[in-house]
Amino acid sequence: MTSEARTLLDKIWQTHVIDDHGDGTSLLWVDRHLVNEGTSIQAFDELRKRGLPLARPAMHVAVADHVVPTINRDQPVVAGRAKEMIDGIERNVEDFGMPYIPFRSSDQGICHVIAPELGLVLPGMIAVCGDSHTSTLGALGAIAFGIGTTEMAHVMATGTLVAAKPKMMAIEVTGHLSRGVTAKDMVLAIIGAIGTAGATGHAIEFRGKAVTALDIEARLTLCNMAIEAGARSGIIAPDDTCFTYLKGRRFAPVGLHWDEAEIYWRSLVSDPDARFDRIIQIDAAAIAPHVTWGTSPQHVLPVTGAVPSPSDAATPQEAAEIARALAYQGLESGMPISAIKVDQIFIGSCTNSRLSDLRHAAHMIGGQRLADGVRGFISPGSTRIKQQAEAEGIDKLFIDAGFEWRSSACSMCCGGDAPAAGTRVAATSNRNFEHRQGRDVRTHLVSPAMAVACGIAGHFVDIREWGTGRG
Amino acid sequence: MAEPFTTLTAIAAPLPIDNVDTDMIWPATAGAKMARGEQARQAFRRLRFTPEGEEKPDFILNREPWRNAQILIGGDNFGCGSSRELAVWALQEWGIRCIIAPRFGDIFYGNCCINGILPIRLEQEHVNCLMELAGSPDTAVMTVNLPDCLVTCGSVQFHFTVEPRARHGLLHGLDAIGMTLDATDRIEAFSAHYLTSYPWLQPKRMDFA
Numbered sequence: 001m002t003s004e005a006r007t008l009l010d011k012i013w014q015t016h017v018i019d020d021h022g023d024g025t026s027l028l029w030v031d032r033h034l035v036n037e038g039t040s041i042q043a044f045d046e047l048r049k050r051g052l053p054l055a056r057p058a059m060h061v062a063v064a065d066h067v068v069p070t071i072n073r074d075q076p077v078v079a080g081r082a083k084e085m086i087d088g089i090e091r092n093v094e095d096f097g098m099p100y101i102p103f104r105s106s107d108q109g110i111c112h113v114i115a116p117e118l119g120l121v122l123p124g125m126i127a128v129c130g131d132s133h134t135s136t137l138g139a140l141g142a143i144a145f146g147i148g149t150t151e152m153a154h155v156m157a158t159g160t161l162v163a164a165k166p167k168m169m170a171i172e173v174t175g176h177l178s179r180g181v182t183a184k185d186m187v188l189a190i191i192g193a194i195g196t197a198g199a200t201g202h203a204i205e206f207r208g209k210a211v212t213a214l215d216i217e218a219r220l221t222l223c224n225m226a227i228e229a230g231a232r233s234g235i236i237a238p239d240d241t242c243f244t245y246l247k248g249r250r251f252a253p254v255g256l257h258w259d260e261a262e263i264y265w266r267s268l269v270s271d272p273d274a275r276f277d278r279i280i281q282i283d284a285a286a287i288a289p290h291v292t293w294g295t296s297p298q299h300v301l302p303v304t305g306a307v308p309s310p311s312d313a314a315t316p317q318e319a320a321e322i323a324r325a326l327a328y329q330g331l332e333s334g335m336p337i338s339a340i341k342v343d344q345i346f347i348g349s350c351t352n353s354r355l356s357d358l359r360h361a362a363h364m365i366g367g368q369r370l371a372d373g374v375r376g377f378i379s380p381g382s383t384r385i386k387q388q389a390e391a392e393g394i395d396k397l398f399i400d401a402g403f404e405w406r407s408s409a410c411s412m413c414c415g416g417d418a419p420a421a422g423t424r425v426a427a428t429s430n431r432n433f434e435h436r437q438g439r440d441v442r443t444h445l446v447s448p449a450m451a452v453a454c455g456i457a458g459h460f461v462d463i464r465e466w467g468t469g470r471g
Numbered sequence: 472m473a474e475p476f477t478t479l480t481a482i483a484a485p486l487p488i489d490n491v492d493t494d495m496i497w498p499a500t501a502g503a504k505m506a507r508g509e510q511a512r513q514a515f516r517r518l519r520f521t522p523e524g525e526e527k528p529d530f531i532l533n534r535e536p537w538r539n540a541q542i543l544i545g546g547d548n549f550g551c552g553s554s555r556e557l558a559v560w561a562l563q564e565w566g567i568r569c570i571i572a573p574r575f576g577d578i579f580y581g582n583c584c585i586n587g588i589l590p591i592r593l594e595q596e597h598v599n600c601l602m603e604l605a606g607s608p609d610t611a612v613m614t615v616n617l618p619d620c621l622v623t624c625g626s627v628q629f630h631f632t633v634e635p636r637a638r639h640g641l642l643h644g645l646d647a648i649g650m651t652l653d654a655t656d657r658i659e660a661f662s663a664h665y666l667t668s669y670p671w672l673q674p675k676r677m678d679f680a
Contacts, residue, residue: 015665015668015669018654018657018658018661019654019657021636023634023635023636023639024634024635024636025634025636027651027654027657027658029658029661029662029665031672038555039554039555039556041505041506042506042507042556045507046648050648052648052652056674057677058674058675058676058677059674061677081501081502081503085505099677099678099679100679101679102679102680105679105680106680107679107680122671122672124669125672130554131553131554132552132553132554132578146553146554146578147554147578148554148555148556148559148578148581148582148585149556150556150582150585150586150647151581151585153648154647154648154651157648157651157652158648158651158652158655158658159658159662160651160658162636162647162651164634164636166577195548196490196548196551197490197547197548197551197574197576200548200574200575200576200577201577230548230551230576230577231577232577232578251675251677253671257670257671258671260670260671261669261671264669296490296492298490317487317489317546317547317595318489320487320488320489321488321489321490321546324488414499415499415500431492431494431552433492433494433495433552434494434495434517435494435495435498435517436494439517439522
């Protein structure tokens, strides 16, 4: 009897099943658990209440990223909610003997940025974290997904998790991306096509020539926003690009262990006749630079488009949704996307804050400055990325153009460093929800290159033409 | 462990907004409390209260009879966004026991089930029907019967399905950690085999400076 054709996710899933409960769920071995200061508090409390220790201390890595300040990092954190949360996680990791990256360590950063950087997540792993953007880490050929706090307590107490295997969606991106079009535009175009609930109940395997052509940092951006398409995880088959990226990272295997691992990792591909519940095909060449206009990542259009009208909607629900989004965003139907003027630029977050993002963004500056009245704000994804960028002189390029160069944290992605009500922000982050960046703050999601071009021009521009007549 | 769920007869409130995200349900405001038991006021805070903390009288959940609602009828993709379980705790502490919507965010859905809130997926058309009934005080009371998987409002009745484990957990309460700890021998046997098969995954010293 021949064995059934399996997807990449099937293969990894099967190696982790401790017990099949027979009700659609399984008890799964978890390889890696990342912990932040925001969602972990009650999980530690649950273990305390039950008098339980960590089942496997070395599987966890804790780091403060959500509320840490982006300025004055050499000074004591000022009293308040952020200090309470940082003190809280430091007390908890101490009490439970959990590995912890100190707040002022050069290893510190946004957990989904530092996990690849340090080789903490490897192909074939199951990695979880109390944060929905854990999907990012699937770019390394791992099953990686966000969990709730009750599930975190389960992982901490047992080293395992109970979960149902998701359905599988393949998103195949063929062809080549145009100049100035990035992985961010690719994932925004995908979300625009399938909607924010398009992949609910599924994991997404991203595949096709345009995906394998991406470097690891761009793949991390792509998988990061799988959750914005409704998928709890996104995954890309590990390949030479992935192995080259991982080799030599601090927690990557070495010597014979590396050789053994690489042989195994090369088997982690979907079989040619593996069955997917849904297959979506996208042509990379047709993807333009994208900009969100509304309050959901699915409210997205090419920069050449115009703000929609409730009368364009197919259903009454959709009409109501467009009307609500336009009211919040303060936009008129029919207005060209490129005519939208912004007040602030944010480059950062687990989506787009890696060294290649900063290089790409800096390259757009070309000696120009932010437009009058536009504020620019950069929070690199990790302290190490910040140091590397400074060694390359990238910080100077940004500072000379009028940007503020800050320390690493989630920052403006989730309400930190919030600007005044009404501020319109072009952000490289992942969520444009109402009030996400602060009360009444209006968010437009874009790539790092678009963010810089927009800051200089004062409005969104078709960056495929950037530098041909200017800059 | 959450309070077991069997049959609930309660007021249902219509919330006809698609893509209600977890930031909307539990906004990370500067003054937000993080502890369990202090979350009720945070539920839909920006929809319920002005920045000064005054109730917004027009918001459905501040009006009679819906301010006592225990059932929410929501739009598509309810609870999308972040993994924050605070969103579910806030709804639970505020008294919500059941949410009916066409689709839910996956993480939010799971968080509901383990906290005694029954999430019910119904077709958009059926949700629209319940939304309309919930909008009128005369027909806003509904009965949700989990053993039979039925939602009833007057002469209208819909059948729903819930995953077996989630249903069992909601009906009887489930101590997932306790159950898994009972399988410690199985986990240890698995561990020995797994770490032999994938030796590069053996625990390492995790030192960070």
